[in-house]
Protein backbone atom coordinates (compact mmCIF):
# COMPACT_ATOMS: atom_id res chain seq x y z
CA UNK A 1 0.00 0.00 0.00
CA UNK A 2 1.23 3.50 -0.79
CA UNK A 3 0.57 6.04 1.94
CA UNK A 4 0.31 9.77 1.22
CA UNK A 5 2.01 12.72 2.93
CA UNK A 6 2.51 16.42 2.33
CA UNK A 7 6.23 16.63 3.21
CA UNK A 8 8.67 13.79 3.88
CA UNK A 9 12.14 14.67 5.21
CA UNK A 10 14.65 11.87 4.58
CA UNK A 11 17.21 12.15 7.40
CA UNK A 12 16.73 13.60 10.89
CA UNK A 13 20.31 14.87 11.31
CA UNK A 14 20.95 18.53 12.13
CA UNK A 15 19.77 19.87 8.73
CA UNK A 16 16.65 17.68 8.48
CA UNK A 17 15.63 18.22 12.12
CA UNK A 18 16.16 22.00 11.83
CA UNK A 19 13.91 22.08 8.76
CA UNK A 20 11.19 20.06 10.50
CA UNK A 21 11.28 22.41 13.51
CA UNK A 22 11.14 25.48 11.28
CA UNK A 23 8.12 23.98 9.48
CA UNK A 24 6.44 23.15 12.80
CA UNK A 25 6.06 26.86 13.48
CA UNK A 26 4.72 27.58 9.99
CA UNK A 27 2.01 24.97 9.43
CA UNK A 28 2.73 21.91 7.29
CA UNK A 29 3.69 18.96 9.52
CA UNK A 30 6.48 16.93 7.92
CA UNK A 31 7.24 13.25 8.39
CA UNK A 32 10.94 12.79 9.29
CA UNK A 33 12.47 9.39 8.52
CA UNK A 34 15.85 8.35 9.97
CA UNK A 35 17.22 4.89 10.82
CA UNK A 36 19.53 6.20 13.54
CA UNK A 37 18.83 5.88 17.22
CA UNK A 38 19.06 9.52 18.45
CA UNK A 39 20.89 8.39 21.62
CA UNK A 40 23.64 6.70 19.60
CA UNK A 41 23.95 9.64 17.19
CA UNK A 42 24.14 12.03 20.14
CA UNK A 43 27.19 10.17 21.45
CA UNK A 44 29.13 11.14 18.31
CA UNK A 45 31.31 13.88 19.74
CA UNK A 46 33.12 16.35 17.48
CA UNK A 47 33.33 20.13 17.39
CA UNK A 48 31.23 22.30 15.08
CA UNK A 49 31.96 26.01 14.66
CA UNK A 50 28.66 27.84 14.22
CA UNK A 51 28.40 31.39 12.94
CA UNK A 52 26.56 34.15 14.77
CA UNK A 53 23.79 33.83 12.13
CA UNK A 54 23.41 30.10 12.89
CA UNK A 55 23.02 30.96 16.56
CA UNK A 56 20.15 33.31 15.66
CA UNK A 57 18.41 30.53 13.68
CA UNK A 58 18.89 27.94 16.45
CA UNK A 59 17.52 30.52 18.90
CA UNK A 60 14.40 30.92 16.76
CA UNK A 61 14.05 27.11 16.67
CA UNK A 62 14.15 27.08 20.48
CA UNK A 63 17.24 24.88 20.87
CA UNK A 64 20.04 27.37 21.47
CA UNK A 65 19.66 27.43 25.27
CA UNK A 66 20.04 23.61 25.33
CA UNK A 67 23.57 23.88 23.92
CA UNK A 68 25.34 24.53 27.19
CA UNK A 69 28.72 23.53 25.75
CA UNK A 70 28.60 26.48 23.27
CA UNK A 71 31.85 28.45 23.59
CA UNK A 72 31.96 31.96 22.08
CA UNK A 73 34.63 32.88 19.51
CA UNK A 74 35.84 36.41 20.22
CA UNK A 75 38.66 36.42 17.66
CA UNK A 76 39.74 34.40 14.63
CA UNK A 77 43.46 34.27 13.97
CA UNK A 78 44.59 33.14 10.49
CA UNK A 79 48.23 32.34 9.67
CA UNK A 80 50.35 30.07 7.48
CA UNK A 81 53.13 27.79 8.66
CA UNK A 82 56.56 28.75 7.32
CA UNK A 83 55.36 32.02 5.76
CA UNK A 84 54.69 35.63 6.72
CA UNK A 85 51.29 37.32 6.84
CA UNK A 86 48.56 36.87 9.42
CA UNK A 87 45.18 38.39 10.10
CA UNK A 88 42.94 38.76 13.14
CA UNK A 89 39.17 39.13 12.80
CA UNK A 90 37.43 40.26 15.96
CA UNK A 91 33.87 40.30 17.28
CA UNK A 92 34.50 43.77 18.71
CA UNK A 93 35.37 45.15 15.27
CA UNK A 94 32.29 43.45 13.79
CA UNK A 95 30.12 44.91 16.58
CA UNK A 96 28.86 41.47 17.63
CA UNK A 97 28.88 39.61 20.97
CA UNK A 98 30.82 36.79 19.24
CA UNK A 99 31.89 35.90 15.69
CA UNK A 100 30.55 32.41 16.29
CA UNK A 101 30.37 29.56 18.76
CA UNK A 102 31.86 26.10 19.04
CA UNK A 103 29.32 23.40 19.94
CA UNK A 104 29.42 19.63 20.09
CA UNK A 105 27.82 17.82 17.09
CA UNK A 106 26.36 15.15 19.41
CA UNK A 107 24.84 17.72 21.74
CA UNK A 108 23.37 19.65 18.80
CA UNK A 109 21.93 16.39 17.37
CA UNK A 110 20.38 15.55 20.78
CA UNK A 111 18.94 19.04 21.32
CA UNK A 112 17.29 19.08 17.89
CA UNK A 113 15.99 15.50 18.26
CA UNK A 114 14.53 16.29 21.70
CA UNK A 115 12.86 19.48 20.47
CA UNK A 116 11.40 17.55 17.54
CA UNK A 117 10.11 14.74 19.76
CA UNK A 118 8.54 17.35 22.08
CA UNK A 119 6.94 19.55 19.42
CA UNK A 120 6.13 17.07 16.64
CA UNK A 121 5.95 13.64 18.33
CA UNK A 122 3.97 12.22 15.37
CA UNK A 123 6.61 13.39 12.88
CA UNK A 124 9.37 10.84 13.54
CA UNK A 125 9.74 7.43 11.98
CA UNK A 126 12.73 5.16 12.59
CA UNK A 127 13.32 3.61 9.17
CA UNK A 128 15.87 3.52 6.37
CA UNK A 129 14.91 5.05 3.04
CA UNK A 130 16.14 2.96 0.10
CA UNK A 131 15.12 5.22 -2.76
CA UNK A 132 13.45 8.50 -3.65
CA UNK A 133 11.72 8.58 -7.04
CA UNK A 134 10.79 12.09 -8.18
CA UNK A 135 7.47 12.39 -10.05
CA UNK A 136 5.28 15.12 -11.51
CA UNK A 137 2.41 14.93 -8.98
CA UNK A 138 4.23 13.27 -6.10
CA UNK A 139 7.66 11.89 -5.27
CA UNK A 140 7.77 8.32 -4.04
CA UNK A 141 9.79 7.38 -0.95
CA UNK A 142 10.64 3.70 -0.61
CA UNK A 143 11.65 2.50 2.83
CA UNK A 144 12.00 -0.49 5.06
CA UNK A 145 10.05 -0.36 8.32
CA UNK A 146 10.02 -3.28 10.77
CA UNK A 147 11.50 -5.56 8.10
CA UNK A 148 8.68 -4.77 5.61
CA UNK A 149 8.86 -2.57 2.51
CA UNK A 150 6.69 0.56 2.41
CA UNK A 151 6.13 3.43 0.01
CA UNK A 152 4.97 6.99 0.64
CA UNK A 153 3.81 9.40 -2.06
CA UNK A 154 4.64 12.94 -0.96
CA UNK A 155 3.96 16.38 -2.43
CA UNK A 156 7.52 17.27 -1.41
CA UNK A 157 10.47 15.07 -0.46
CA UNK A 158 13.38 16.84 1.23
CA UNK A 159 16.54 14.75 1.11
CA UNK A 160 18.67 15.59 4.17
CA UNK A 161 20.49 12.28 4.53
CA UNK A 162 24.02 13.69 4.59
CA UNK A 163 24.66 12.38 1.06
CA UNK A 164 23.79 8.70 1.50
CA UNK A 165 21.31 8.42 -1.42
CA UNK A 166 23.12 8.82 -4.68
CA UNK A 167 20.60 8.62 -7.51
CA UNK A 168 19.23 12.17 -7.51
CA UNK A 169 21.57 13.92 -9.91
CA UNK A 170 25.12 13.97 -11.15
CA UNK A 171 27.51 14.16 -8.20
CA UNK A 172 30.70 16.20 -8.63
CA UNK A 173 33.46 15.03 -6.33
CA UNK A 174 36.92 16.39 -5.55
CA UNK A 175 39.14 14.13 -3.50
CA UNK A 176 41.63 16.41 -1.70
CA UNK A 177 43.56 13.39 -0.44
CA UNK A 178 43.10 14.77 3.04
CA UNK A 179 41.64 13.38 6.24
CA UNK A 180 40.93 15.25 9.49
CA UNK A 181 42.26 14.14 12.85
CA UNK A 182 39.75 15.42 15.41
CA UNK A 183 40.02 15.60 19.20
CA UNK A 184 40.35 18.00 22.11
CA UNK A 185 43.58 19.19 23.76
CA UNK A 186 44.68 21.28 26.72
CA UNK A 187 47.57 23.72 26.62
CA UNK A 188 49.83 25.66 28.97
CA UNK A 189 48.18 28.96 28.02
CA UNK A 190 44.39 29.52 27.98
CA UNK A 191 42.75 29.82 24.54
CA UNK A 192 41.23 33.21 25.41
CA UNK A 193 38.25 32.45 23.08
CA UNK A 194 40.47 32.71 20.02
CA UNK A 195 39.86 30.34 17.08
CA UNK A 196 43.05 29.60 15.14
CA UNK A 197 43.13 28.59 11.48
CA UNK A 198 46.69 27.73 10.49
CA UNK A 199 47.41 26.75 6.91
CA UNK A 200 50.16 24.20 6.40
CA UNK A 201 51.51 22.57 3.23
CA UNK A 202 49.63 19.36 4.18
CA UNK A 203 46.29 21.00 4.93
CA UNK A 204 44.67 23.46 7.35
CA UNK A 205 44.87 23.00 11.11
CA UNK A 206 42.08 24.53 13.21
CA UNK A 207 42.19 24.95 16.99
CA UNK A 208 38.86 26.13 18.34
CA UNK A 209 37.97 27.28 21.87
CA UNK A 210 35.80 24.57 23.43
CA UNK A 211 35.01 25.03 27.13
CA UNK A 212 38.36 25.03 28.94
CA UNK A 213 39.88 22.87 26.18
CA UNK A 214 40.69 23.50 22.53
CA UNK A 215 39.04 21.42 19.80
CA UNK A 216 41.39 20.30 17.08
CA UNK A 217 40.54 19.68 13.42
CA UNK A 218 43.86 18.81 11.79
CA UNK A 219 43.66 18.12 8.04
CA UNK A 220 46.52 16.24 6.42
CA UNK A 221 47.23 13.38 4.02
CA UNK A 222 45.51 10.04 4.84
CA UNK A 223 48.91 8.45 5.60
CA UNK A 224 49.86 11.25 8.00
CA UNK A 225 46.40 11.14 9.64
CA UNK A 226 46.81 7.44 10.37
CA UNK A 227 50.32 8.04 11.70
CA UNK A 228 49.10 10.88 13.95
CA UNK A 229 46.13 8.96 15.30
CA UNK A 230 48.36 5.95 16.16
CA UNK A 231 50.97 8.03 18.04
CA UNK A 232 51.08 7.83 21.84
CA UNK A 233 49.68 11.00 23.47
CA UNK A 234 53.10 12.55 24.19
CA UNK A 235 54.32 12.12 20.60
CA UNK A 236 51.05 13.46 19.21
CA UNK A 237 51.17 16.58 21.40
CA UNK A 238 54.79 17.25 20.41
CA UNK A 239 53.90 16.99 16.70
CA UNK A 240 50.97 19.35 17.23
CA UNK A 241 53.21 21.87 19.00
CA UNK A 242 55.71 21.72 16.13
CA UNK A 243 53.00 22.36 13.53
CA UNK A 244 50.96 24.94 15.43
CA UNK A 245 53.76 26.93 17.05
CA UNK A 246 53.97 28.63 20.46
CA UNK A 247 50.80 30.70 20.66
CA UNK A 248 49.24 28.39 23.30
CA UNK A 249 52.52 27.21 24.85
CA UNK A 250 53.05 23.46 25.06
CA UNK A 251 50.08 21.10 24.69
CA UNK A 252 49.53 19.13 27.88
CA UNK A 253 46.83 16.49 27.21
CA UNK A 254 44.72 15.07 24.40
CA UNK A 255 41.32 13.34 24.54
CA UNK A 256 40.05 10.58 22.22
CA UNK A 257 41.07 11.09 18.59
CA UNK A 258 38.95 10.26 15.53
CA UNK A 259 39.74 10.44 11.83
CA UNK A 260 37.30 11.71 9.16
CA UNK A 261 37.72 11.47 5.38
CA UNK A 262 37.42 14.86 3.62
CA UNK A 263 36.20 15.64 0.13
CA UNK A 264 34.08 18.10 -1.76
CA UNK A 265 30.87 16.50 -3.05
CA UNK A 266 27.92 18.30 -4.51
CA UNK A 267 24.98 17.54 -6.72
CA UNK A 268 24.97 19.59 -9.89
CA UNK A 269 22.17 22.07 -10.43
CA UNK A 270 19.44 19.58 -11.26
CA UNK A 271 15.76 20.09 -10.64
CA UNK A 272 13.96 16.78 -10.04
CA UNK A 273 10.22 17.43 -9.57
CA UNK A 274 8.81 17.39 -6.02
CA UNK A 275 12.29 16.78 -4.59
CA UNK A 276 14.95 18.99 -3.02
CA UNK A 277 18.30 18.31 -1.35
CA UNK A 278 19.56 20.26 1.68
CA UNK A 279 22.58 20.18 4.01
CA UNK A 280 25.35 17.71 3.25
CA UNK A 281 23.05 15.87 0.83
CA UNK A 282 23.22 18.94 -1.41
CA UNK A 283 26.87 19.83 -0.73
CA UNK A 284 29.53 18.25 1.48
CA UNK A 285 32.39 20.70 2.02
CA UNK A 286 35.93 20.52 3.39
CA UNK A 287 35.78 21.74 7.02
CA UNK A 288 38.22 24.63 6.35
CA UNK A 289 36.61 27.81 7.71
CA UNK A 290 33.82 25.70 9.29
CA UNK A 291 31.14 26.43 6.69
CA UNK A 292 29.34 23.08 6.07
CA UNK A 293 26.58 22.99 8.64
CA UNK A 294 26.19 26.78 8.63
CA UNK A 295 25.33 26.52 4.94
CA UNK A 296 23.05 23.51 5.55
CA UNK A 297 21.20 25.36 8.30
CA UNK A 298 20.57 28.28 5.95
CA UNK A 299 19.26 25.73 3.38
CA UNK A 300 16.77 24.44 5.97
CA UNK A 301 15.72 27.88 7.21
CA UNK A 302 15.19 29.35 3.75
CA UNK A 303 13.36 26.28 2.45
CA UNK A 304 10.86 26.48 5.33
CA UNK A 305 10.36 30.19 4.61
CA UNK A 306 9.88 29.57 0.88
CA UNK A 307 7.29 26.83 1.49
CA UNK A 308 5.33 29.12 3.83
CA UNK A 309 5.56 32.06 1.41
CA UNK A 310 4.85 30.34 -1.90
CA UNK A 311 2.47 27.45 -1.44
CA UNK A 312 1.85 25.88 1.98
CA UNK A 313 -1.11 23.95 0.53
CA UNK A 314 1.09 22.40 -2.21
CA UNK A 315 4.56 22.47 -0.64
CA UNK A 316 6.33 20.79 -3.59
CA UNK A 317 4.99 23.02 -6.34
CA UNK A 318 7.31 23.79 -9.25
CA UNK A 319 7.15 27.52 -8.38
CA UNK A 320 8.24 26.93 -4.80
CA UNK A 321 11.12 24.67 -5.89
CA UNK A 322 12.35 27.05 -8.55
CA UNK A 323 12.15 30.06 -6.15
CA UNK A 324 14.07 28.11 -3.51
CA UNK A 325 16.81 26.99 -5.93
CA UNK A 326 17.24 30.52 -7.28
CA UNK A 327 17.39 31.92 -3.74
CA UNK A 328 20.06 29.47 -2.56
CA UNK A 329 22.21 29.42 -5.69
CA UNK A 330 24.66 32.20 -4.84
CA UNK A 331 25.17 31.18 -1.20
CA UNK A 332 25.63 27.53 -2.17
CA UNK A 333 28.10 28.23 -4.99
CA UNK A 334 29.90 30.74 -2.75
CA UNK A 335 30.36 28.15 0.03
CA UNK A 336 31.54 25.49 -2.42
CA UNK A 337 33.86 27.90 -4.29
CA UNK A 338 35.47 29.58 -1.29
CA UNK A 339 36.24 26.39 0.65
CA UNK A 340 37.57 24.69 -2.49
CA UNK A 341 39.77 27.69 -3.31
CA UNK A 342 41.15 27.89 0.23
CA UNK A 343 42.11 24.20 0.25
CA UNK A 344 43.76 24.37 -3.19
CA UNK A 345 45.52 27.70 -2.66
CA UNK A 346 46.86 27.00 0.82
CA UNK A 347 47.60 23.23 0.90
CA UNK A 348 50.96 23.38 -0.87
CA UNK A 349 54.52 24.51 -0.40
CA UNK A 350 55.05 26.47 -3.63
CA UNK A 351 57.26 29.46 -2.73
CA UNK A 352 55.56 31.95 -5.09
CA UNK A 353 52.12 31.00 -3.77
CA UNK A 354 53.36 31.18 -0.18
CA UNK A 355 54.53 34.76 -0.80
CA UNK A 356 51.26 35.70 -2.53
CA UNK A 357 49.24 34.20 0.34
CA UNK A 358 51.36 36.09 2.85
CA UNK A 359 50.80 39.35 0.96
CA UNK A 360 47.05 38.65 0.80
CA UNK A 361 46.83 37.97 4.54
CA UNK A 362 48.94 41.05 5.37
CA UNK A 363 46.75 43.24 3.14
CA UNK A 364 43.58 41.88 4.72
CA UNK A 365 45.12 42.65 8.11
CA UNK A 366 45.57 46.32 7.08
CA UNK A 367 42.27 47.05 5.30
CA UNK A 368 39.29 47.25 7.66
CA UNK A 369 36.54 47.26 4.94
CA UNK A 370 38.05 44.09 3.44
CA UNK A 371 37.96 42.41 6.87
CA UNK A 372 34.35 43.55 7.30
CA UNK A 373 33.47 42.00 3.90
CA UNK A 374 35.08 38.67 4.86
CA UNK A 375 33.46 38.59 8.30
CA UNK A 376 29.96 39.32 6.93
CA UNK A 377 30.26 36.54 4.31
CA UNK A 378 31.58 34.12 6.91
CA UNK A 379 28.69 34.86 9.25
CA UNK A 380 25.74 35.40 6.90
CA UNK A 381 26.85 33.58 3.72
CA UNK A 382 27.25 34.94 0.20
CA UNK A 383 24.18 37.14 0.54
CA UNK A 384 25.37 38.66 3.82
Ligand SMILES: Cc1cc2nc3c(=O)[nH]c(=O)nc-3n(C[C@H](O)[C@H](O)[C@H](O)COP(=O)(O)OP(=O)(O)OC[C@H]3O[C@@H](n4cnc5c(N)ncnc54)[C@H](O)[C@@H]3O)c2cc1C
Pocket residue numbers: 010011012013014015016033034035036041047048049050127128129130160161162163164165180182217260278279280281287289290291292293294295296
Ligand atom coordinates in the same frame (compact mmCIF):
# COMPACT_ATOMS: atom_id res chain seq x y z
C1 LIG B 1 35.86 16.90 10.69
C2 LIG B 1 34.68 17.75 10.38
C3 LIG B 1 34.57 19.02 10.94
C4 LIG B 1 33.49 19.84 10.63
N1 LIG B 1 33.44 21.09 11.18
C5 LIG B 1 32.40 21.91 10.86
C6 LIG B 1 32.31 23.22 11.44
O1 LIG B 1 33.17 23.64 12.22
N2 LIG B 1 31.26 24.00 11.11
C7 LIG B 1 30.29 23.58 10.23
O2 LIG B 1 29.34 24.35 9.95
N3 LIG B 1 30.34 22.34 9.68
C8 LIG B 1 31.37 21.51 9.97
N4 LIG B 1 31.41 20.25 9.45
C9 LIG B 1 30.30 19.81 8.55
C10 LIG B 1 29.06 19.34 9.34
O3 LIG B 1 29.42 18.29 10.20
C11 LIG B 1 28.00 18.88 8.35
O4 LIG B 1 27.77 19.89 7.40
C12 LIG B 1 26.67 18.55 9.06
O5 LIG B 1 26.83 17.50 9.97
C13 LIG B 1 25.64 18.15 8.00
O6 LIG B 1 24.40 17.90 8.60
P1 LIG B 1 23.31 17.05 7.81
O7 LIG B 1 22.11 16.99 8.70
O8 LIG B 1 23.17 17.57 6.43
O9 LIG B 1 23.97 15.59 7.64
P2 LIG B 1 24.37 14.51 8.74
O10 LIG B 1 24.89 15.16 9.97
O11 LIG B 1 25.25 13.53 8.04
O12 LIG B 1 22.98 13.77 9.09
C14 LIG B 1 22.35 12.95 8.11
C15 LIG B 1 21.20 12.16 8.75
O13 LIG B 1 20.58 11.37 7.70
C16 LIG B 1 20.34 10.04 8.19
N5 LIG B 1 20.34 9.10 7.06
C17 LIG B 1 21.41 8.60 6.38
N6 LIG B 1 21.00 7.72 5.45
C18 LIG B 1 19.63 7.66 5.53
C19 LIG B 1 18.63 6.91 4.83
N7 LIG B 1 18.96 6.05 3.85
N8 LIG B 1 17.33 7.08 5.19
C20 LIG B 1 17.00 7.98 6.16
N9 LIG B 1 17.92 8.69 6.87
C21 LIG B 1 19.22 8.54 6.55
C22 LIG B 1 21.51 9.80 9.16
O14 LIG B 1 21.18 8.78 10.09
C23 LIG B 1 21.67 11.19 9.82
O15 LIG B 1 20.87 11.32 10.96
C24 LIG B 1 32.48 19.39 9.73
C25 LIG B 1 32.57 18.13 9.17
C26 LIG B 1 33.67 17.30 9.49
C27 LIG B 1 33.75 15.93 8.88
